[in-house]
Amino acid sequence: MDWIGRLLRSRRAGEESLAWHRSGLDAAPAIGVTSPDFRDDTPIPKRNAGRPIGENVSSALQWSGVPPTAQELVLIVEDADVPFSRPIVHAIARLAPDLTGLAEGDLEAGGAHGEGRGSFDRPGYHGPRPIPGHGPHHYVFQLFALDRPIPGDSTLRPRTIMAAMSGHVLARGRLTGTYER
Numbered sequence: 001m002d003w004i005g006r007l008l009r010s011r012r013a014g015e016e017s018l019a020w021h022r023s024g025l026d027a028a029p030a031i032g033v034t035s036p037d038f039r040d041d042t043p044i045p046k047r048n049a050g051r052p053i054g055e056n057v058s059s060a061l062q063w064s065g066v067p068p069t070a071q072e073l074v075l076i077v078e079d080a081d082v083p084f085s086r087p088i089v090h091a092i093a094r095l096a097p098d099l100t101g102l103a104e105g106d107l108e109a110g111g112a113h114g115e116g117r118g119s120f121d122r123p124g125y126h127g128p129r130p131i132p133g134h135g136p137h138h139y140v141f142q143l144f145a146l147d148r149p150i151p152g153d154s155t156l157r158p159r160t161i162m163a164a165m166s167g168h169v170l171a172r173g174r175l176t177g178t179y180e181r
Contacts, residue, residue, distance in 0.1 A: 002133030024166030031173030
């Protein structure tokens with residue numbers, strides 16, 4: 001299987017294709033995002049990787065600096081290094097603006113915050129499972145504070161949520177974890 005990863009090594013969605021760089025989603029990166037499980041730009045623990053590699057448990061996250069006028073937070077977790085034209089969304093969640101973090105496992109399907117549907121068309125968190133031999137993948141946890149709630153229910157698709165966020169971002173922050181097989 002490693003030979004497939006090595007063959008596709010030069011193909012990557014790229015940093016510029018993340019939600020962070022979408023038109024209308026820009027704002028001063030005033031929100032600090034951290035995790036007790038990993039530091040920025042360091043490996044995500046194997047426990048947080050997708051099955052059967054890990055236990056598919058979402059990492060704990062904390063943040064600060066959300067503007068008091070925020071009406072909703074949106075967390076988008078994307079893999080910028082997949083060999084496709086755009087990143088894979090590993091989790092997406094609409095959150096109350098007064099939250100200051102998530103406990104480990106909070107993004108699980110059926111959990112308090114695991115309702116959004118990512119690229120796998122299933123709710124919840126889907127941990128790292130990069131192609132063996134493809135090199136390190138960067139999983140970017142992007143938190144956006146919005147000036148209004150997104151209309152619609154929690155099952156909206158990532159593209160729909162990002163379109164609804166456009167022009168309504170007050171502040172944002174990010175944390176990047178890596179994973180390689």
